[in-house]
Amino acid sequence: MIAFEPTPEQRTLRDALRGEMQQVQEAALRGDRRPGAVLPPEELCAFIGRHRLGAMLVPAAYGGLEYDYVTVAVVLEELAVGCAGLAAMVAATLHAVAPILIAGTTAQRDLFLPLVVDDPGLAGFALTERHAGSDIMALKTSIKRSGAGYTVGGAKCSVINAGLARFYLVFGTSGAAKGRAGLNAVVVPASAPGVEVGPPEDKVGLRNAPTAEVVLREVFVPAEHLIGVEGGGYLLLMQTLDRGRAFSAAVAVGVARAAFEAALAYARERRQFGRPIIRNQGISFALAEMATEIEAARFLVWHACRLIDLDEDYTRAAAMAKLFSALVAERVASQAMDVFGRYGYNRTYAVDKLWRDAKALATVEGTHNVMRMVIASLL
Ligand SMILES: Cc1cc2nc3c(=O)[nH]c(=O)nc-3n(C[C@H](O)[C@H](O)[C@H](O)COP(=O)(O)OP(=O)(O)OC[C@H]3O[C@@H](n4cnc5c(N)ncnc54)[C@H](O)[C@@H]3O)c2cc1C
Structure with a gap:
């Protein structure tokens, strides 16, 4: 069966998280604007702990949420719409847990999995x-x-x-x-x-x-x-990196979506030459392409995650999802900055944060060129 839509359970979960994202965005922007390098605002860690997000892959027997990979991708996209940094903290935890789930003994699972269930579980x-x-x-x-x-x-x-x-x-x-x-x-x-x-x-x-x-x-x-x-660490590392790439790609889709949604709302509201700027094809066509690319990126992510869930070969699909989604995030965030004109660049809105977050995703979990190397080796 090929499914392109989230299940009713995934929709419910997604909608519940969506309802909390405005609060997350506000805390995230406060954290982002602080000078220097500091720890994240407490609300973000509390949010991760409250929702047991670090335990999304952990079996229910250990108090985890036992989600499949597609569901985790749905969640990570929502989190990244709120704050890519928050999503990255969760993704890093899932990344650290993956080897234990792939190759850990029962004793190791008993020992280590409860650590990501307890608040904040990072x-x-x-x-x-x-x-x-x-x-x-x-x-x-x-x-x-x-x-x-x-x-x-x-x-x-x-x-x-x-x-x-x-x-x-x-x-x-x-x-x-x-x-x-x-x-x-x-x-x-x-x-x-x-x-x-x-x-x-x-x-x-x-x-x-x-x-x-x-x-x-x-x-x-x-x-x-x-x-x-x-x-045996090499094989374990390769499997873990592939899975992490699918998650990083889901984060990229979330960043792209946040930038697109901000640009769309602004383009409808901002008036120049006596009409909303979205009435110019130069703007509406750019938005149309952004929306299309985001959909395409999301399907690549879900495809890679579905292969992981089915325990089929996911290396190439995960690298493609990561490469494409991270490129889309960079492109969409950059175009969104343009839609905001000077208000994007002078930080009146939060779109600069999305642009800077998108840039990180070009490197995290392997650079664009590393993704190209993986894909090329499997053509
Ligand atoms: C925000 C952030 C968070 C991170 N978090 C973690 C983390 O939690 N844990 C962790 O272990 N690591 C983490 N990393 C590190 C990340 O995985 C590495 O930065 C990444 O793998 C690239 O390594 P590098 O930065 O040393 O770049 P390099 O490997 O030095 O590459 C530099 C440039 O050369 C290119 N290049 C290198 N080799 C080739 C080649 N053979 N062919 C073509 N081009 C090539 C690369 O694509 C890149 O453009 C994080 C990085 C960032 C930016």
Whole structure:
């Protein structure tokens, strides 16, 4: 069966969240406008905790919401309409939880899943390093056998939820010479001795998503914190990244929709030359293209998520969804800025936030070129 519409349950959920988005937008704008790098407004963390958003994929037996991936995409789009930073905090948590759901033992699920159910239930995904961005095989963080467990040493950059997370899902190597066979994934509790969080990064966009370096000073974790088999981290990482890309794409659709809706409302209200500017084809045609691209992006996202739900091959679909949606978000947000004229640029409206948030999505979860590399390799 091919379904292009959300189910009644998904609609109810979406509409309930939509009703709360104005409050979220107000808090988000306050957070975004603060100078320097600061933690998100408390209302945003409280919102995540109240709705157990970090536990959307967690089985009900653990107190989670047990949503399928399509439903999560529907939710992330709504959240991103309210605030992409908020959506990014949730997506990062889902990203950190994914390896536990994919390869975790029952004991590991018992141990770690409740941590994202409890308020505010955030986790961090720690992969990127100073010299290892797109090139993940350049990772230097070491995860080495040590007595009854492992020691983890290194520094992870740009970790969303750093400082607020209950745990970090850390990828590292047991020896660079081993290549892919040396990659491992471990859960590092935020409270473990030797975990240090740097100051929040002062970012251009996603300013409500706290992002910082996480330094791991020979942190000891018990053996049961290794997710999957020793040396099996590469496959786990690939599966996790693919899923994360589908989620990041859903966030991009939300940002694009927020920019489109703002531009449409403004174009109807703003009058020049004696009539609303939307009465000019130069504006209405741009809006028509924005609406079309957003629909197309959403279907790519749902398609990728549906493949994940069906446990079919989703790598190419997720990369296509991420590439296209992030490009659409950038394009739509930029065009929306143009529709607002000087009122977009002087920050009278919030459209500049959407423009800056959209730009981040070009890089988060892999750059446009990395998506192109993945798609090209699967043509
Ligand atoms: C807001 C934000 C939040 C983030 N959150 C997290 C997080 O929570 N956890 C985490 O682990 N990481 C996180 N990241 C890091 C993110 O995953 C990386 O920034 C991303 O993978 C790109 O790495 P890089 O920035 O080092 O760029 P680089 O890899 O240095 O790339 C620089 C440029 O070169 C291009 N390029 C590189 N190699 C090639 C190639 N072979 N062919 C063509 N072009 C190429 C890239 O497309 C890019 O345009 C975050 C980043 C941002 C911006």
